[in-house]
Amino acid sequence: MDEITRLYPLPVHQRLLVGTYLDHNLREINLADRKASVIANFVSSIDGRIAIRDPQTSNMVVPNNIANPRDWRLFQELAAQADLIISSGRYLRDWANNRAQEILRVDDPEFTDLKEWRLAQNLSPQPDLAIVSGSLNFPMPEVLTAGGRKVIIFTTANPDMRRVREIESKAAQVFVAGEESVSGRLMVEQLTELGYRTIYSAAGPKILHLLLKDDVLDRLYLTYANRLLGGQSYSTILEGGLLSPALGMTINSVYLDSQGLDGLGQLFVSYNRASRTN
Numbered sequence: 001m002d003e004i005t006r007l008y009p010l011p012v013h014q015r016l017l018v019g020t021y022l023d024h025n026l027r028e029i030n031l032a033d034r035k036a037s038v039i040a041n042f043v044s045s046i047d048g049r050i051a052i053r054d055p056q057t058s059n060m061v062v063p064n065n066i067a068n069p070r071d072w073r074l075f076q077e078l079a080a081q082a083d084l085i086i087s088s089g090r091y092l093r094d095w096a097n098n099r100a101q102e103i104l105r106v107d108d109p110e111f112t113d114l115k116e117w118r119l120a121q122n123l124s125p126q127p128d129l130a131i132v133s134g135s136l137n138f139p140m141p142e143v144l145t146a147g148g149r150k151v152i153i154f155t156t157a158n159p160d161m162r163r164v165r166e167i168e169s170k171a172a173q174v175f176v177a178g179e180e181s182v183s184g185r186l187m188v189e190q191l192t193e194l195g196y197r198t199i200y201s202a203a204g205p206k207i208l209h210l211l212l213k214d215d216v217l218d219r220l221y222l223t224y225a226n227r228l229l230g231g232q233s234y235s236t237i238l239e240g241g242l243l244s245p246a247l248g249m250t251i252n253s254v255y256l257d258s259q260g261l262d263g264l265g266q267l268f269v270s271y272n273r274a275s276r277t278n
Helices: 069-080 089-096 109-120 142-148 161-168 184-193 205-213
Strands: 003-008 013-016 037-045 051-053 084-088 128-132 151-155 172-176 198-201 219-225 246-257 266-277
Touching (some): 037 069, 037 205, 069 219, 069 266, 089 128, 128 184, 151 184
Parallel strands (some): 037 219, 084 198, 128 151
Antiparallel strands (some): 003 246, 246 266
């Protein structure tokens, strides 16, 4: 996968793509204050598209024009550092319909080094899963709870208790974390209490909104793929009500990948949470 150029922090220098995000040491974020760290990641076109509508399924999917193996490698390096990955009920529905796969691909020979890294850190082969769902309308694939892996469901007040019992009978836990919508703050507090240290959101723009709304996101990773897509039906990184006051972010790192996208290039950027301003 060769080299990329670190543009920030200075000084500018070349480094190998492989290992770039492992070197960010996500597991040390918030170590002093004993709060679980929360990380999110997206790949976006220049015009802000992270997903477009699949004409066959009507689902929103990552565009093939911006998905690429170099970004995917760094996605895996972030996921490899997590104790727990946040996803949604749609992920479980897609899994049941053979349209989804493990988020962290430790059994893929291409990522053998990440499996070895987790074992060296005394981490389980796969992170646990947290599913955010107001409806609880999803199946529970047995493979996701195999080998003692935990699945934790966060839902809203007054859930269907019959459905809760069905889910919990399949080795999952269900927590109420909000009234009309799941609270990012309550969810992260519960996960911290359960002992999780590094949380990786692999979910979409609505879940990013609930994390930002409650100011619990610690770091945001964005890949800016050098293509323009256009179109009328698309998703951006953030969907939901206006954040008021606005949430400031400071740049943590910037890398130029001049070899990505068949030579078009892309930027790998990460931001740290700052402070809210009007």
